[in-house]
Amino acid sequence: MSDPMKIRATLKGDIADVRVMMSHPMENGQRKDSAGNTIPHHFIQQIWVELGGKVVIQGQTGTSVSRNPVFGFKVKGAKAGDKVVVKWRDNKGETRSDEATVS
Amino acid sequence: MDMFRRTVLKGVGASGALAAALAAGALKPTQVLAAEEWNRAAFDAKDAGVALKAIGAGSAADSKDIVLKAPDIAENGAVVPVEVISNIPNTISIAVMSLKNPQPLSAAFDFANGALPEIQVRVRLAETTQVKAVVKTADGKYFTTQKEVKVTVGGCGG
Numbered sequence: 001m002s003d004p005m006k007i008r009a010t011l012k013g014d015i016a017d018v019r020v021m022m023s024h025p026m027e028n029g030q031r032k033d034s035a036g037n038t039i040p041h042h043f044i045q046q047i048w049v050e051l052g053g054k055v056v057i058q059g060q061t062g063t064s065v066s067r068n069p070v071f072g073f074k075v076k077g078a079k080a081g082d083k084v085v086v087k088w089r090d091n092k093g094e095t096r097s098d099e100a101t102v103s
Numbered sequence: 104m105d106m107f108r109r110t111v112l113k114g115v116g117a118s119g120a121l122a123a124a125l126a127a128g129a130l131k132p133t134q135v136l137a138a139e140e141w142n143r144a145a146f147d148a149k150d151a152g153v154a155l156k157a158i159g160a161g162s163a164a165d166s167k168d169i170v171l172k173a174p175d176i177a178e179n180g181a182v183v184p185v186e187v188i189s190n191i192p193n194t195i196s197i198a199v200m201s202l203k204n205p206q207p208l209s210a211a212f213d214f215a216n217g218a219l220p221e222i223q224v225r226v227r228l229a230e231t232t233q234v235k236a237v238v239k240t241a242d243g244k245y246f247t248t249q250k251e252v253k254v255t256v257g258g259c260g261g
Contacts, residue, residue: 015219019223028227028259030205030259045141045146046141049218051216051217054215054216055215055216056214056215056216056217056218057212057213057214057215057218058212058213058215059210059211059212059213060141060142060146060210060211060212061209061210062146062206062208062209062210063146063206063227064201064204064206064208064209064226064227064228064259065209065210065224065225065226065227066181066182066183066225066226066227066258067181067182069224069225070223070224070225071222071223071224072186072222072223072224073212073218073219073221073222073223074218074219074221075216075217075218075219076217076218076219077216077217078217091141
């Protein structure tokens with residue numbers, strides 16, 4: 001199981017500024033290990049962001065997103081105390097879900 | 104394929120919100136660039152033109168209403184911050200591409216339920232390249248803008 005995401009959701013007016021850092025190697029299938037063997041693909045393919053129980057962002061990512069991906073989003077109509085849920089799924093079928101509160 | 108879709112829904116739909124959104128038709132695959140299944144054809148494409156066609160944006164028009172922020176020079180191609188803000192009304196999706204990467208399409212995002220059409224992401228750049236933002240509007244039109252980023256040390260191999 002991968003490490004938890006870091007999620008920060010800051011309210012400015014009625015807009016939630018959501019920043020997420022995911023802990024993931026995002027192996028692009030081009031790197032080699034010390035023995036010269038290619039390290040296989042291992043990368044996040046899909047992400048979902050929910051605010052107050054509704055999906056607000058749905059994303060797809062490829063191998064050229066940096067290791068330990070960082071994303072920033074903004075959602076209008078947020079209020080303090082709203083729950084932010086972020087989920088990802090990678091090419092091996094592993095998933096992770098974490099949440100934070102808008103403040 | 105259906106099995107795969109079920110797995111996705113089970114995996115992410117713990118709260119039921121995604122499943123509800125899908126059932127309500129809010130995220131119909133035909134309406135959005137980043138549909139519920141990973142767009143393998145687009146992400147595996149080794150040519151930017153092929154990737155653009157695979158996301159439906161084969162004939163995107165240049166637009167000055169897309170703000171694309173990226174550094175002029177990236178010393179480390181492994182982590183290049185890119186920000187895209189669309190000022191085009193009714194923007195529903197934003198995609199980020201790096202034209203000279205082995206696979207040009209980096210990421211694509213759909214917006215709904217109050218999400219503003221802007222994203223920040225960090226990408227790998229293999230070499231000096233045009234970074235391209237592609238915007239889709241609710242009526243199915245595509246717009247694009249691009250910016251050159253000079254890369255000192257490429258971020259793909261090593």
